[in-house]
Amino acid sequence: MxxxxxxxxxxxxxxxxxxxxxxxxxxxxxxxxxxxxxxxxxxxxxxxxxxxxxxxxxxxxxxxxxxxxxxxxxxxxxxxxxxxxxxxxxxxxxxxxxxxxxxxxxxxxxxxxxxxxxxxRFDAGYLAAREALRTGRLGRLHTVRAVTSDPAPPPPAFLPLSGGLIRDCLVHDFDAVRWLTGREVVEAFATGTNGGAAFFREAGDVDTAAALLTLDDGTLVTATATRYNGAGYDVRMELSGERDQFVVGLDDRTPFTSAEPGGPPAPERPWTGFLERFAPAxxxxxxxxxxxxxxxxxxxxSGEEALHALLVAEACELSRAEHRPVRPAELVERIAGPA
The missing domain is CATH 3.40.50.720 (NAD(P)-binding Rossmann-like Domain)
Structure with a gap:
């Protein structure tokens, strides 16, 4: 070929x-x-x-x-x-x-x-979590917590081309949530802050963002992202159900330090970026x-899957701008037109 x-x-x-x-x-x-x-x-x-x-x-x-x-x-x-x-x-x-x-x-x-x-969708941890959820091991899913954190900001010239933190980074979490749960996001509320470099504000972007999503079965999802995670590259997802809880991305390279006396030490080789973390995927x-x-x-x-994830990201951006919950269905009405 x-x-x-x-x-x-x-x-x-x-x-x-x-x-x-x-x-x-x-x-x-x-x-x-x-x-x-x-x-x-x-x-x-x-x-x-x-x-x-x-x-x-x-x-x-x-x-x-x-x-x-x-x-x-x-x-x-x-x-x-x-x-x-x-x-x-x-x-x-x-x-x-x-x-x-x-x-x-x-x-x-x-x-x-x-x-x-x-x-x-091709990462071993996400695949295992999807299987656990689909087979009923977790029972009724009630909460999902997603984290996407970069160790350092991208070059300033990248920001206008990226679409912003929510569209560039959290869109991966939005796709993963839909793919894992088989559910749709019916409402999104998002906010963001800028405590770092001025070029984020100048591009109309934020360096840290958080979103609260409601799925069509009532499951609640929190998704956070930042460009300033000095400990390393951190991508995790927790799925909490009535019977069990699964965590994706928790291993001996996850970049965090436990505050507990008996907790695990900080990793010697934390993940440095997405190409290293997701190379097998x-x-x-x-x-x-x-x-x-x-x-x-x-x-x-398919491309339609990407459209659904983008709709959630766009709902979050509109929510951030207007300080209100936004239903992705609002955006579908705006883009609907003749086939």
């Missing part, structure tokens, strides 16, 4: 190496707006460098992987759909709801496969895409 690979940045480099080690992948054709960067990545991995993104689509590839900057996702998804090619794309589909819906309509018209990159996710693109397995995370 020949895969057109778009984007040669940090996550692109990781994905390219992972794909080349995936059974069924014969060749990668790498294109990037920076020709030199594409050539360098191809040279390191043994892939083929294309002169441009256009050249990738003209190379007769069997599928495309999109690991470019967020602002380019919707156009590349549309281009792949119109070319009849299955596509994998890092989240989000687009920078806003309208762009997301437009791109997904193109995919629907073309009848092509679009798999979105929510790698937590990313590899599994890309292998799943190859199988789906070859028609050997169903799509594990």
């Amino acid at each position: 020949r895969i057109g690979f778009l984007g040669a940045g940090r996550i692109g480099a990781f994905h390219a190496e992972a794909l080349l080690a995936t059974p069924g992948v014969d060749e990668l054709v790498i294109g990037d707006v920076d020709r030199g960067r594409a050539a360098a990545l191809a040279g390191r991995t043994g892939a083929t460098a294309a002169e441009s993104v256009d050249a990738v689509f003209a190379a007769g590839v069997d599928a495309v992987v999109i690991a470019t900057a967020t602002a380019s996702h919707a156009a590349l998804i549309t281009r792949a759909a119109r070319a009849g090619l299955p596509a994998y794309c890092e989240k989000p589909v687009a920078t806003d709801l309208a762009g997301t819906v437009t791109a997904l309509r193109e995919v629907e018209r073309a009848g092509t496969l679009l798999q979105m990159g929510f790698q937590r 990313y590899r599994a996710e890309l292998a799943a895409f190859v199988r789906a693109a070859r028609g050997e397995a169903p799509n594990p995370c």
